Amino acid sequence: MKIYYSSSSPYVRKCMVVAWELGLADRIQKLPAAANPVNRDKNIVAVNPLGKVPTFVSDSGQAIYDSRVICEYLNDYGQGSIFSKNPTSRWLSLTEQALADGILDAALLARYETTMRPEEFQYAPWKQGQLEKINSGLDYFEGVAADRKGTVDIGTITLGCALGYLDFRFSDLNWRSTRPSLAKWFTGFSERDSMKETMPK
């Protein structure tokens, strides 16, 4: 198994956290990638026309992406329980994955606004709209964080990677200041080996 990899991508981290939780991390070969939304990595494009990381290649040579599909594939491969089969918890955890992915999508767009275009082309209301999504999403998780203690599923793993990315790239957001319950949850979750082994660099 191979994965096109960047140590700073929160979506790659999500896949690698799942791999660590399932005991599969050392089975996956990491292929370095230099993907960004303006200059695409030609090696990745050959496998995934979107040219994005993570892109995964199975032992049989099948290309699998994006992070949601890779995580579910790894869970099936490792016969894990990170994707619940119980309907009630399945729809909740998949929706929480979508929300945490949405926080990440917004965070990446907010970051690209300043890193991918010269200053004169940066438009503050666009970035502001993205930051509002991040903050509304975090407020939701503040309300449920206490109930998620001890839960390791695709929802909480994605949340952990989203919060890790905010600490890595948006430290001035101070998301903890109004969200003590979420901050406490993240402190606990960050102690998992899967999270320690995948810290963004």
Place this chain on the structure above:
Amino acid sequence: MKIYYSSSSPYVRKCMVVAWELGLADRIQKLPAAANPVNRDKNIVAVNPLGKVPTFVSDSGQAIYDSRVICEYLNDYGQGSIFSKNPTSRWLSLTEQALADGILDAALLARYETTMRPEEFQYAPWKQGQLEKINSGLDYFEGVAADRKGTVDIGTITLGCALGYLDFRFSDLNWRSTRPSLAKWFTGFSERDSMKETMPK
């Protein structure tokens, strides 16, 4: 069942095509929405902090999003076969969904570049990067289109909605000119009632 709805959103269309294919469309109440990435719809934000369409609410009041999760929920509810349980076809169709969603994400970002920011803040290389993703993705589907004839799964449904969106918003892209096989596939797929009933407006 309810769905926050916009007749121009390709992600809403995806959910409604799935609903039509499963015979569930008339069971879903459509709630009009005015969502955009800069000015968010407060009614949606109360249910989905991202404030995006589609957002779905089940009969028991559970909020379910985004389009991938809604489609899978509807498929389970209707005991359909739009999500394959066979591993080989499952990972292929989920990856093709991710690719067609990626084409749509790129198309929406390219469109937002001109509709969501004044002209002086528009940056051509950003839009160009998005158009490259669209074109690479379409080239992939040109290569497999003949093999997808007769297949109605989450991959082909998402592809149909992506091509419909390109015709709706990017008619000057002329995607058919270099992709005769894909054009032929789309002509056939567009004849399905589910596609006719959900044309973007």
